[in-house]
Amino acid sequence: MDGNPPGLTHITFHGGNMHTHDTTPEVWKPIPGHPMYEVSTHGRVRSWLPRNRNARAPTEGRLMNPTIKDNGYPVVGLRRDGRYHHRTVHSLVAETFIGPRPEGHDVCHADGVRTNNLLDHLRYDTRAGNVADAQRHGTHIKGETVGTSKLVEDQVRAIRQDSRSHTTIARDYGVSRMCVTRIKTRQTWKHL
Numbered sequence: 001m002d003g004n005p006p007g008l009t010h011i012t013f014h015g016g017n018m019h020t021h022d023t024t025p026e027v028w029k030p031i032p033g034h035p036m037y038e039v040s041t042h043g044r045v046r047s048w049l050p051r052n053r054n055a056r057a058p059t060e061g062r063l064m065n066p067t068i069k070d071n072g073y074p075v076v077g078l079r080r081d082g083r084y085h086h087r088t089v090h091s092l093v094a095e096t097f098i099g100p101r102p103e104g105h106d107v108c109h110a111d112g113v114r115t116n117n118l119l120d121h122l123r124y125d126t127r128a129g130n131v132a133d134a135q136r137h138g139t140h141i142k143g144e145t146v147g148t149s150k151l152v153e154d155q156v157r158a159i160r161q162d163s164r165s166h167t168t169i170a171r172d173y174g175v176s177r178m179c180v181t182r183i184k185t186r187q188t189w190k191h192l
Contacts, residue, residue: 034078039092043117045076072114089117106130156189
């Protein structure tokens with residue numbers, strides 16, 4: 001038993017966000033390739049491993065607390081063969097309940113909330129479909145909003161108009177010559 005009263009609305013903490021569930025029962029399944037762990041349709045992960053080598057096997061699964069990575073996705077460490085394998089919770093839910101991820105596909109969140117790992121909110125789609133979702137949800141990062149961007153939009157527009165050599169422009173803006181080439185050929189900053 002997982003401790004959730006059947007048929008009641010309950011709130012579960014999911015790696016930084018609270019998500020209200022309807023009366024859909026929570027279903028648990030073993031994670032493929034990690035038989036000592038289970039994941040649920042509500043996006044929770046539990047371990048059946050003893051806490052240490054001298055401990056007995058637990059009589060009920062122990063809920064794991066995911067870590068939120070810099071990209072905003074909850075991650076858990078699953079121990080196997082003496083090593084930890086760090087996996088995103090949404091990929092565990094999808095692989096366990098939907099099946100193996102098709103080649104070239106991403107796990108997409110229907111609501112755009114990276115911490116919402118309810119099975120009903122996940123699906124496989126192409127990278128283009130995932131980007132289209134992100135644009136629709138307003139979570140697509142581009143241009144100045146990319147944390148590593150050295151340029152702002154006005155600088156990119158100026159670079160595109162600048163007729164000097166790519167090397168000279170790159171030196172003046174503190175970027176690589178290849179960065180200037182990609183801006184001028186619209187390989188990057190395509191939205192401008």
